[in-house]
Amino acid sequence: MIYIDIFIAFFIPGILGYGGGPASIPLIENEVVIRYGWMTVQEFSEILALGNSLPGPIATKMAGYIGYEVGGVFGAIVGLFATVAPSLILLIFLGGLLLKYKDSPKVKRLTLFVQPVIAILLGVMAWRFFSESYEGIGIWQTVLLVGVSFLLIERLKIHPALVIAGALIYGGFLL
Amino acid sequence: MRKHWNLFVAFFRVGMLGFGGGPASIPLIQKEVVDHYKWMDNEEFGDILALANTLPGPIATKLPGYIGYRVARTLGMINAVLATTVPTILLMIVLLTSLSQIREFDWVQGMTAAVVPVVGMMMAVLTWQFAEKAAAGLGWIKTCIFLVIFFIILQMLQVHPGIVIGVLLILALSLPARKRNKGNKEGDHL
Numbered sequence: 001m002i003y004i005d006i007f008i009a010f011f012i013p014g015i016l017g018y019g020g021g022p023a024s025i026p027l028i029e030n031e032v033v034i035r036y037g038w039m040t041v042q043e044f045s046e047i048l049a050l051g052n053s054l055p056g057p058i059a060t061k062m063a064g065y066i067g068y069e070v071g072g073v074f075g076a077i078v079g080l081f082a083t084v085a086p087s088l089i090l091l092i093f094l095g096g097l098l099l100k101y102k103d104s105p106k107v108k109r110l111t112l113f114v115q116p117v118i119a120i121l122l123g124v125m126a127w128r129f130f131s132e133s134y135e136g137i138g139i140w141q142t143v144l145l146v147g148v149s150f151l152l153i154e155r156l157k158i159h160p161a162l163v164i165a166g167a168l169i170y171g172g173f174l175l
Numbered sequence: 176m177r178k179h180w181n182l183f184v185a186f187f188r189v190g191m192l193g194f195g196g197g198p199a200s201i202p203l204i205q206k207e208v209v210d211h212y213k214w215m216d217n218e219e220f221g222d223i224l225a226l227a228n229t230l231p232g233p234i235a236t237k238l239p240g241y242i243g244y245r246v247a248r249t250l251g252m253i254n255a256v257l258a259t260t261v262p263t264i265l266l267m268i269v270l271l272t273s274l275s276q277i278r279e280f281d282w283v284q285g286m287t288a289a290v291v292p293v294v295g296m297m298m299a300v301l302t303w304q305f306a307e308k309a310a311a312g313l314g315w316i317k318t319c320i321f322l323v324i325f326f327i328i329l330q331m332l333q334v335h336p337g338i339v340i341g342v343l344l345i346l347a348l349s350l351p352a353r354k355r356n357k358g359n360k361e362g363d364h365l
Binding site: 014015016017018020021022024047050051052053054055056057058059060061064065068076080083084086087088090091092094095098099102106107109110111112113114115116117118119120121122123124125126127128129130132133136137141142145146149150153154159160161163164165167168169170171172174175 | 225337339347
């Protein structure tokens, strides 16, 4: 049964991939290329390159596309399900507990403890995006785009969807 | 029905605009869920984000799934996950089956390069919001000390965030009376 193989190939990276989607990419490669031999390393990295330039979460794009390649539309559904469902079910269960006790002093304390950690994680990610941008398009373009988008989104409260669409057009013509 | 339409629109936008992989969509999700549709406040969003970080698997599907569930139960969950993932999977399948060479797709790189700093900016603003929130609860001095400690643990010592959050989770939920007394004492001083 090819569908069981697809399920296992994406279930394992989904359950072992700590640190979000990008962290699970090497694990997916391990299953897809080495264990099941569905594609070569070359093919995998080409798909990954395309996936990285498209929007949206990378792990599900890979699972959806590779599932489709191997097992058609149902294969894509199985790949997506195996990637998303296990940890989502856990989160809904744990999050439900949190919500139920949200007025308890312990949960309030948890919220307080966790905020600095989240700040650091997001700050590091922001830094990574800035340095990627600096390496890619240089300091002036980066400063310009950061400044203008800050003004539009945070000061003028324009919806980020519009600003990102604008950035895409700008990038398409000028970068 | 309205709820489902809103969920779909919110997470369709998140999926289609999250250039740079799952983590890039975190500030977009926050904007939609907290600022735009007001399905939850920033504290709850932070808690869920922390929880999601302790669990394995992609962040950018766990958050929509959970939020969809909060807003409209199981159907909402399915709706939100599909809205985030399916459009880009379809895009991927269409492009890979229609292009003969990946090279033909190079022009997209220029477009997406301009989105990277925008996402970085949103991420930085969110960082600031969480630091501010932490300071409102802990005070700026404690917050700065915490930030430095966590920075060292996470970045210098490369301890996985899941572990750090897991330990905090256990500490916060298991150290019962002592901390609460301290809180009362502080209250008395005021």
